[in-house]
Amino acid sequence: MKTMTALAALAGALAFAAAAPAFAQDHGDHAGHAPTLAPAPAAGHDHGHAHAAFESGRFHVRVDGPEHPVGDVILIPGLSSSPEVWDGLTQQLKGRYRVHRIHIQGFAGAPAEDNATGPVSAPVAEDLARYIAEQGLNKPAVIGHSMGGTIGMMLGARHPDSVGKLMVVDMIPFMGAMFGTPGATAESVTPMADQIYTAMSATPREQYQQQADAQIAAMINTESLRAGPLEDSRNSDQAVSSSAYRELIVTDLRPELARITAPTTVLYVKFNDPRMTNDMVDGIYRASFADLPSATLTRIDDSAHFIMLDQPARFAAEVNAFLE
Secondary structure (H helix, E strand, O other): OHHHHHOOOHHHHHOOOOOOOOOOOOOOHHHHOOOOOOOOOOOOOOOOOOEOOOOOOEEEEEEEEOOOOOOOEEEEEOOOOOOHHHHHHHHHOOOOOEEEEEOOOOOOOOOHHOOOOOOHHHHHHHHHHHHHHHHOOOOOOEEEEEEEHHHHHHHHHHHHHHEEEEEEEOOOHHHHHHHHOOOHHHHHHHHHHHHHHHHHHHOHHHHHHHHHHHHHHHOOOOHHOHHHHHHHHOOOOHHHHHHHHHHHOOOOOOHHHHHOOOEEEEEEOOOOOOOOOOOHHEEEEHOOOOOOOOOOEEOOOOOOHHHHHHHHHHHHHHHHHHHH
């Protein structure tokens, strides 16, 4: 990240993408024990899936898949997103894999519970490690979009034995770099993060949602597929989203990347800024993941932030290659 121009463009491209309003291996030995399942909550809609019987105030889990899967795949959505952002991929995978879709409390209609105050990503990552252990999952593949990518990196770095493979979808390990001068640190961007949190959390709901709607529209090129993410955002807890966004700004995972032992793939898109070239974006991602040189970095063209919606066939192909 050599220029302020690049950082400014990155901020514009990822600020809401990170999630806030203003963003051939044999898998037979990965198939752990079948998770304990509970009926879907009566208050929710019947989506045809089961819910894992797992006690957490941080998230709940939808589970789809065959009785004897070839492996387990955990899907983590971004901030203010629901598990339904993964519907298309789940349809592709659930005939072979057991798919665990995380629904973070406070987002997309889920009560805030333990996420009502304080950090979100870090405690979700800790409970996700506990989920993997308690459900008897053997090194599942973990795929996280945006803030979900941050959670995936936390999980992979802090509980490396829990993760078989890791895919990060359109997220960098230190989003705070967008909010400071070159050489910014978590400490140096904290005052800015505090200001952004105060503004976000105190903005009148109607104004907050107007900004969020505009950002989401800019992050999904396929207009016909914007309705779901828009509804998810409108049904998300403003305080939880604001707090989670602050946490993303002040979280620098670059020093922890070397602890990730799972094979890692990073998918990303060109920033929606005419000043940015493909080479510039590629350079930003290479620099961001320099401490994990084994990571495979792949740019997906002709897509905005929600790659799974804008390029579903290409995304599914990348996921299949990642899993096989």
